[in-house]
Amino acid sequence: MQSNNSLRQSASTLGKAEDQQSTGEVKYTRRMIWPLCIIVGQGLLLSLAWGFFAGVRARGRIPLPATAALLAQNNPLSKTYIVTFLATSLSAVSSYLFSQAVRHTILVYLTRSLSVSTLGFGILISRRTLILERQAILWVLTGGVFFLATLGQTASWTALLTPNTVVSLTPLEGKEIDLRSDAFSESTSQFYALWNGTAAENLQNYLESSSISPFLGASGIASASYAAGYYSVVNFNGQDYLASTGGIAPTYLIDANLASTTKGLSTSNTKPLPPAGTLFNTSMIQQGLTADVSCQYQQLNENTNPPVMRDAYTVNIQEGNVDVPYSVTSVSTVCPNGQVITSSLLSGTNETLVSLICATTNVAGSPTYTVIIDGQGVYAGPNGASVQCTMTPQIQDYVVSYSGRFIDSIPVSEPLDPRIAPAPAGVADIAAYCLSRVFQYGQNGMRNVVGDSMSAIFTGQNYEGRSLSETTLWEDYIRGVVEFVGTAVKWDLTWVNGPLGGNPPSTMTHTISGHAFTTSLGWEYNKAASPAFLIPSTFVAVASILIALFAQFRNRGIPEQHADFDPNDPLMLMAAASAGGLRETFPGLTQSVIKEGGLTKVSLGQIDDRHGFVEVV
Template sequence: MNSRPSSSPRPTDAISATKPLPRPGHTLSVCPVRLSGMQWLPAFTRLQYMILFGHFALQLTAWTLFGLIWSKQIIAIPLPDLIHDVQSWYKPLTFFVTAISSSLALFSTVLFSLAVRQWISCQLRTKRGLRLHTFLRSMHFASHSIITDRGQNGLWLAASIIVFIIVALQPAGWNTLLTPQLFDLDTKVSGKEIDLANPRLDLYLHNGSLDACVLDNSVLVGLAIGETESGFSAAKGAQNVPSSLSIANFIFNTSTAGILPLSFQDIPTSSAFDNATVIPHSISGPGIGIPRSLSVVQQGFTADVSCKFQTLTTTTIPSLTITTISPNETSAPTQYNIDSNCPMPATLGNTTRASTYALAENDSGYLLMIACANGASYTLIFIGGGDQYAYLNSTVCTFTPKITNVRVDYHYLPSASSNTTGNLPARIDTITLPGGIPDSVGGPAGVSAVATVYEMIRFAQGEEMNVVGDQLIAVLQGVDGEGFVSDRDGVLTAMEEYLRGVAEYSGTLLRACLSSHKTSGIFADGIPKEITTSAIGELRTYFFGWALTSSTVWILVPGALIAFASIALVLSSAAADLRLRPEESGLFDPLDAFDLMRASAAGGLVGVFDSEDGGGGSKGELGDVRVMLEMITGRGMGLIGRVGTAKSGEGLNVT
């Protein structure tokens, strides 16, 4: 049995085994054997390759995503319905992306820690080793913690804080890069549309070139139905009753305001106008599946309408003559004729709009209308008769056409599959702005509006009813119930709003007809530039996805700095002048408590802390001590301490 010496034993004296203490399960070698059989590869260790390739993969992923966003500016998730159901999926998605971001950041941090630990291990094997303070503080960097030693150099504290912050920012950077967001993107848009106030249009009108669009665009049945519906919708809207109007799959809120809707696609018009083909698309925008809204100031058309009840005779101005032709048979309808000697502009068809007739059964009713020119406006005379429409009596309306500016808001719903649905607005809201330019009597827009109202009244009349009269009754009943007939002001207001709605509808029809490409005739190839005006607005796009923002660049900096530091440590380690062969270094991890205790005991590092008064060496004294790994005969790999520049083989020299 060995006897214990009489002097105070050093802790290393208790180690007498010829091999280091075994460490079950300890397999990590921070400075392992270099690769063999692959001479074409640089002389890095397996761990160094793992660190390099790991950071390369992370940075390649991050910068590839950044480059993709940079090149495309916008990457939208092609699932438009997500926007309408955000609450049900966005938080789970955020959790999932955060988990991925944290994992990627953790992987980068682990690689950095391995790089520092591997650098420490390799530096300990060099001829000079490491200063003890450097050795201890380097392990703070490996564990990315803040150095809190008293009396330390302020640079060490600052460096540790910087590393701590950079490591902490990595998850936030990855999360910002990977998490899709709801974007609200505004884009300026501009276009051209026909200018109804352009005097050149008058030249085309007077030579008959525009007759097909100005005088005859209300002859088709489908468009005539829209005329009465436009008046009905406007009259209801004036009474705060929800109403909408549909034209060629465009749905207007209350009224068209006389604008031609902008479209992302060509609009077929062959079924609406003679010789017409399509209205070419007037705006380009994001693809189908991206919700968007469009606000544009466009040129519109309306009419200032003022109505009153007035008794007219053959001697008044304007005059009115009513004749009745009774049928020869009792079952035949009665013919009612009205005419006036009021003046008419030649462009309105001479006197054809100053007289009209209707066939109606005696007990049903009729509604007739004639139009006259009156200075800067038109005079529209309505005669209602019979049991149903006597409430209109003799109504005279001053009708003043006006070119306006209109703010138009297009609201689109997303569609992933249907071009028709996805590229047409779900609703169009119009707000006529103050001001406007009166359209002179005889101008194309005003003539078209008067002709449209005239043809509408004719088309609405049947033997037993008149659609316009019935719709006015429906509007008045919706406000006053059964007492609508007694509200004479209400009747006039309803008539004014009805006519305004029809006038605005006529402006939309006129623009559509003139803007259509045609097989022959006027404007066959589109509207000449000299009779166009600008439409300016803003396209607002809503989407979930990724877009390049000011934050996209700096979020890559933390990961890039960690990767740069790790690569620099790997290169520094690979270039180190090692005293020991790789296989002699054994298994040593500077952050492993067992490895530190074993190597310290084997090398007698505890002697560094001895002092004559038994209080241990001061930190100032320890600053000159260098530690290094050295093979200790009979003890294995050990940490030894030397003062100043002592070289290997000089023995432990601690003062």
Template sequence: MNRDLRRRVRVQNQNRSGGNIHGRLVGHLLLSYAKHYCSSFHGGLFGAVRSRGYISSSVKLADAVQNHPQSVTYVVTFLSTVLSAFSSYLFSQAILRMIAVFLSNPMTISDLRFGISVSRRSVLLDFDNKKGLLVTAVFFVATLGQTASWSSLFTLDNIAVYTPLEGIDFDFTSEAFLSQLPNYLTYAQGGVWYIDSALLSVVATSGTTSAMARIGYPTILDYFDHAYVNTTGGIFATDFQRDSPVRNSSRFITYNTEPFPRTSSSFNFTMSQQGLTAAVSCRNMTGQLSATSDPPFQRIAKPAEIVIDNVVPKTSYTAFSFMTTCTGNITDTETYLSSTNNTIIALACPDDASLVGNITITIDTQGDLYSDINGTMICHVTPQIQNVTAQYYNGSFISTQPDPAYAPINSLMDIRAFTMATVNSIIFGQGTMRNTLGDAMASILTDQFPGEDVDYITLWEAYFRGIIEFAGTALKNDLWESFGPLHGYVPLNMTRPIHGTATTITVGWQYKGWESFAVLLPSTCISIASILIVLFTQYRSRGVPVQHMEIDPSNPMVLMAAASAGGMGDTFDGLTKEEVEEGLGKKVKLARVGGKVGFVQVNNMPTA
């Protein structure tokens, strides 16, 4: 009878033990899985951002960030705090379970205190135990930084996304273009006609804009729905069309070769394009030019009267005639009628009868109004092909800078459009009383910033450079227009591919190298530590009594109950610092005493 009773009790204990072991395993697995999912979500988002470079938000989320920033910040902070608290709780539970397992073997009270401090995420302020102080401080800082870590992971920010672009542009160096350019210029509505039309006022403005930029003034030249900063750079403004990879000779399209972000707050792009500029060199030749000089120059002034319908008094004028002889004995003559002597004249000659190469420009300035720029100058102008970096801002502003990787090369183009632009822009400004260009150049010369010392020769060089650059842009535009000589259809052998980069400001997450990883270290370290502790505890928990695993060492009431059950009345001799430190060195463990589980001092532990 007694034998059967003992067998039944043993079987019940085994069943209870097996059930508790199963529950203990499930508890460890739940802790491990919960922490694993937290770290997987954490690392998954980071890994996705790192592999892609960036992740843009949805349209609705981007609108919320832009329109309700405080609400979004609140939600992100609240979510980060919840996840941080949950992660800290899992970490504490992992530490406490490990302490319960290790209490099955002798452990010093000092180590027990250290473990409890780690589980409670507090610093062990014991300067005699520097190792414990350092370790608890590390875990304290790591758990404290989890909220900031999660917050930095979730926070949406304005990020710059760079997208490659491709397009098509004119090629002023192609043989097909150079061979046909003379015909294009003399076409009924070709380049010469286009520049010498109402566009002439813009041509003159392009020169003064360049001269003002030379002395440091910010200037804008408006032309054909675009605002050029300082100068056009001789480029043709490209037509950007999103997600439209169409190469069509009738339309100069630039398009993106990779997808753009789903949302954007600003969009700018940069293209490497072929521009046109000029090497300009001017020198003062006042008093050195005559009918027999090289180049020859004559300035003749004769009194003149104009009578309209025999009205008296008659109107008196001075008739001015300016002449020079170009290559091939071609005479260039310009005449003015003026009631004053305030005149500016320009005569231009190609240096070669083939109309390719340099241009020699003679400028003569007279009159009291232009006393600061009076005299005669000779300028040598060489049109050049210059690769530039064109930056397009806000859909209309364009800024060009020479590409230092490419040296300018002298152009082989027919220069008639450029001579027309330089000469007629000055003639266009001459009136009976004064010359508007002379007024502008005199004002620019005298209105320089303090410390600037740009002479009028340098200003004229900048003026002609701006004229040539704009003439290049205008010529390209005339070829592109439907009314131009090509009727809007530019042959592909007169074009070249161009490349660039679009900069889009969007809302989302962006990988920023070591910085993106560094801010995630606190939560990453806690996650890894928690998982390793759970796995190690599960490995060491074999053979540990189930009752030991149910003890919560962080609960003061449980500690008091365990100490009372084990009879640890003699472990500490008192409450002084010395007595407490002496007691911390003693070893305790969990053991069954009188049918109860409690703390017992190892050297006082009763034998079975």
């Protein structure tokens, strides 16, 4: 009963106009309303898609505001739901407009004549359904193209609108102490004023203070440990350096808007910083201090070159009411310039480790040093050999990464480029001086910090099957000490209580550069992939517009009594077929009958007082 009522309503829709035969007048719908709606709707969708794409392409990347980025990162499922819902909605609107464009085109052709099979194929296309008819390959291909295009719209919008991880690079520029400046040449009075001038915190006092001296040996141990395969960190003035300081002093990033009000050396952005994202770090190219070191075991005595003279005697030191015997070990050498270098240590066990350092000059006139590490007792080398090293302090440029907890310095040239100019004599001598002192700082009558630590590294790496030689580890130890000296010198010269009051002159500084990396969520232009994402949605929109325009130019309007006819509605199709003159077109449901009947051409018309499909002969 319900079906009969629906059929009657559909038939009524087809014949709702006045009896035009009696009046002889046919009224048509306005021409511009339906195509204008389709064109404007799809045009807005195209503008949204390509406008968004153009904005991302023009800017390269568009990060989300910080709050939105953090919210999206912390709620990934919500982000996916919102983007997918929005993409599905836009896709649904586009598909609806496409369906309406095809529907109105079918109506236009039904005002003239259209084969039943073409009508059926058109209905399938408007419904975005695959056409499976081997005898109509062209329709199969056409239907397949539109099916895939409309199916891909949701994926197209999702790919376009989903915020992904983007990395924004902001150029940075700053100032730091330049160890190559004339202030660090021994030929200038400025160097001696810095080294041992009247300032309470001159470089010598600072480096020999109890707040700095322990870090010298610790930095060497950390460097050797890292080379041996152990995780090691140097913590100095609140900063953590991975393995070694690299001779660099950390720079501090200050927003360019505040840089003019900040004293001292700092780094600021040369372009506006993006909104703070989910991760922020910086990378700078900075100047550091390191050393080119080469060590080997040598049997040294008073007759070798260099000569090494050893002397030991016992002294009694009263501890309470008891005289305790201690051994005094004295080791000396004669430098090429005739200077005698002597190191004496007091030990309760006659197990000592001393260093002797002589300055020499290589063929290029650069400061080079001979370092002799002489051990006694458990610290002696194979067969009593000493470690003899050649050390050339060098100023090296590093890529310094300020990411996470640690400051990581990677030399721009690794291994060290031998063409790099050695450090000025002043800086080199400071490094050599501190290296000679570090063995004394860590040694007393009952303990030898350097010797015990290095012995533990030797033993540990051999136990774990590593193959670094002891001389190689001594090279890393020396290098670690020298690199820390560079960091400490730079720190003191920029410290507010240092000899320069925290305000070094411009002649002692140079410009450094780098980038700030802001990792956030947003949209980033991809030259290869980004345009491809827009193909499905663009194809459907353009096709809808072209279909609407084509249909518009093919007719002068649709008769009003047929304007509400929807070929996608099966009830309306049944009403049109039963009310019209197609009763004998399909006498059965066999394939042959349907195929033959599909060749029949029909149009929307009137038979007697009923409106429906009329066969066109």
